Amino acid sequence: TLAYVGGRSRAKDGFESLTETYLERCTGFAGCATEGFRSEAALLERLTKQKSRTACVLVLLDSRGKQMPSEDFAKWLGTRRDDGAQEIVFAVGPADGWTDAARGQAGLTLSLGTMTMAHGLARLVMAEQIYRAVTILTGHPYHRGH
Numbered sequence: 001t002l003a004y005v006g007g008r009s010r011a012k013d014g015f016e017s018l019t020e021t022y023l024e025r026c027t028g029f030a031g032c033a034t035e036g037f038r039s040e041a042a043l044l045e046r047l048t049k050q051k052s053r054t055a056c057v058l059v060l061l062d063s064r065g066k067q068m069p070s071e072d073f074a075k076w077l078g079t080r081r082d083d084g085a086q087e088i089v090f091a092v093g094p095a096d097g098w099t100d101a102a103r104g105q106a107g108l109t110l111s112l113g114t115m116t117m118a119h120g121l122a123r124l125v126m127a128e129q130i131y132r133a134v135t136i137l138t139g140h141p142y143h144r145g146h
Contacts, residue, residue: 002126003091004036022127029137040094044102054085056085057085059108061107071136104129108119
C-alpha cells in the first residue's frame with residue numbers, strides 16, 4: 001500500500017495518474033493500492049486495526065532515512081515477501097515530519113534523497129521504485145542497472 005498523510009485530495013496533483021500507472025503495472029506481481037489519511041494518528045490506527053496472519057510492515061519515507069540503490073531495495077522487498085509479509089505500507093509523511101511514535105513502529109525509514117519533494121512526487125517516485133523492485137525480483141528487463 002502506498003499511503004500518504006495530508007489533507008488535500010490527491011486527485012488535484014498532477015502526479016496521480018502516473019502513480020496509478022506504475023501501481024497497475026505491479027498487479028501481475030503483487031496487489032497494490034493507494035490510501036490517504038488526514039493525520040499520522042489515523043494511519044497508525046489503521047495499522048493497529050489490520051487483521052491478518054502477519055503484522056503489517058511500515059516503511060516511512062523520510063529524507064533522514066536509509067538510502068539504498070534500487071537493487072538493494074528489491075532485495076529488501078524480496079526478503080519481506082519471502083518472510084511471509086502480507087502487507088507493506090510505504091507512507092509519505094505529514095508536512096512537519098514523522099513523530100517518534102511513528103518512527104518507533106516503522107520496520108524501515110527510507111529516504112528517496114536528501115531533497116524535500118512534494119507528496120505527489122514522492123508517491124510517484126516510490127511507485128516507480130516498487131515497480132522496478134518487482135521487475136528486478138522477477139527478472140523482467142525493465143531494470144537494466146543504469
